[in-house]
Amino acid sequence: KAGVTQTPRYLIKTRGQQVTLSCSPISGHRSVSWYQQTPGQGLQFLFEYFSETQRNKGNFPGRFSGRQFSNSRSEMNVSTLELGDSALYLCASSTSEWNYGYTFGSGTRLTVV
Amino acid sequence: LAKTTQPISMDSYEGQEVNITCSHNNIATNDYITWYQQFPSQGPRFIIQGYKTKVTNEVASLFIPADRKSSTLSLPRVSLSDTAVYYCLVGDGDNFNKFYFGSGTKLNVKP
Numbered sequence: 001k002a003g004v005t006q007t008p009r010y011l012i013k014t015r016g017q018q019v020t021l022s023c024s025p026i027s028g029h030r031s032v033s034w035y036q037q038t039p040g041q042g043l044q045f046l047f048e049y050f051s052e053t054q055r056n057k058g059n060f061p062g063r064f065s066g067r068q069f070s071n072s073r074s075e076m077n078v079s080t081l082e083l084g085d086s087a088l089y090l091c092a093s094s095t096s097e098w099n100y101g102y103t104f105g106s107g108t109r110l111t112v113v
Numbered sequence: 114l115a116k117t118t119q120p121i122s123m124d125s126y127e128g129q130e131v132n133i134t135c136s137h138n139n140i141a142t143n144d145y146i147t148w149y150q151q152f153p154s155q156g157p158r159f160i161i162q163g164y165k166t167k168v169t170n171e172v173a174s175l176f177i178p179a180d181r182k183s184s185t186l187s188l189p190r191v192s193l194s195d196t197a198v199y200y201c202l203v204g205d206g207d208n209f210n211k212f213y214f215g216s217g218t219k220l221n222v223k224p
Contacts, residue, residue, distance in 0.1 A: 004156075035214075043157070043200065043214040090156050101147065104156030 002026065004105035006091050012111045018079040021108045025072050025093030032074040033102065034066060037088040046089075049074055081112045117201055117215035124221045131188045133218045135201035138182050146177060146184045147202040150195075151217070157200060161186065188220075196222045 005024040013019050025032050034046040045058040049068035066076040072093070078085055088109050092102035118136040125131045137146070145164050149157035161168060163175040163184070174187040188195060198217040 042216055045213060088154070092156070101159050101162055103159065104149075106156050107154075109154075 004091055004093050004103050006089075006105035006108050008108060009106065010109045010111075012113060013081050015081055015083060015112055017081050018077060019081060019110060020075055020077045021089055021091075021110070023074045023076075023091030023093075023105060025074070025091075026103055029093035029095050029103075030072050031094045031102075032068055032072065033092045034074070034076050035090045035092065036060070037090060037107070038086075043090070046076065078110075083112050086110060086112045117203060117213060119199075119201060119215040119218045121216065122219040122221065124223065125191050126223050127192055128190050131191050131195075131220060131222075133186045133188075133199050133220070134183055135186070135215050136183045137201070137203045137215075140181050140203050144203050146175070146181075148173070148175065148184075148186045149200045149202060149214075151198045151200065157214075160199075191220070191222045193222050193224060196220060 004026055007022045011019060023032060031048065031050045033048040035043050036046055037043045046060055046064060047057045047066050048055050049066065052068045052070060063079045066074060068074045088107045090104050090107045092104045094102045123133065145162050147162040148160045150160050151157040161170055161173045161175045163177055165177050165181060168175045176185040176187065184201060186199060198219050200214045200217045202214055
């Protein structure tokens with residue numbers, strides 16, 4: 001059974017650019033969450049999607065957005081990149097809306113220069 | 114907003130039992146408590162989940178008191194490969210699907 005797949009694994013972008021990260025959840029998982037991890041702030045919740053609907057959003061500026069497709073795959077987009085956006089972006093999926101046993105992907109390491 | 118508090122780091126020796134406690138005062142009635150393990154440059158890995166009292170699986174035990182305002186992850190007989198950061202995860206008391214990780218506890222297992 002394939003795990004959560006995140007692409008790309010590594011990414012280098014320039015300030016001001018935008019970036020799109022992709023997450024393919026485990027087959028059958030309908031809930032997808034995104035987290036940002038930095039050494040200074042730790043793991044911070046970005047947003048969570050269930051059946052193509054964003055159910056909750058963390059305390060991030062509007063430059064951070066996401067969406068979920070009918071096949072449960074999800075993307076997150078960051079526009080007008082800043083140096084502080086450099087982080088490991090993690091995606092997690094689970095089977096049901098009340099299931100807290102999320103399976104995480106290996107993440108996308110974004111470096112903004 | 115739900116907040117969790119964990120020790121920043123802990124040291125242990127191989128073969129010892131390790132207990133890591135997480136405080137979560139604003140836990141909602143229907144929230145579960147989940148613990149994850151994370152190695153460098155990897156996503157967190159699910160360890161154990163519970164609602165109340167005690168839960169045990171093949172790798173750990175989770176103790177939750179009656180008021181549910183804290184939880185303790187117990188790792189029996191740790192080995193060097195258990196060196197990692199351990200996070201407890203509870204829901205936000207105001208927003209069910211808005212999860213907060215604790216600050217994490219860096220466990221260092223020494224030979």
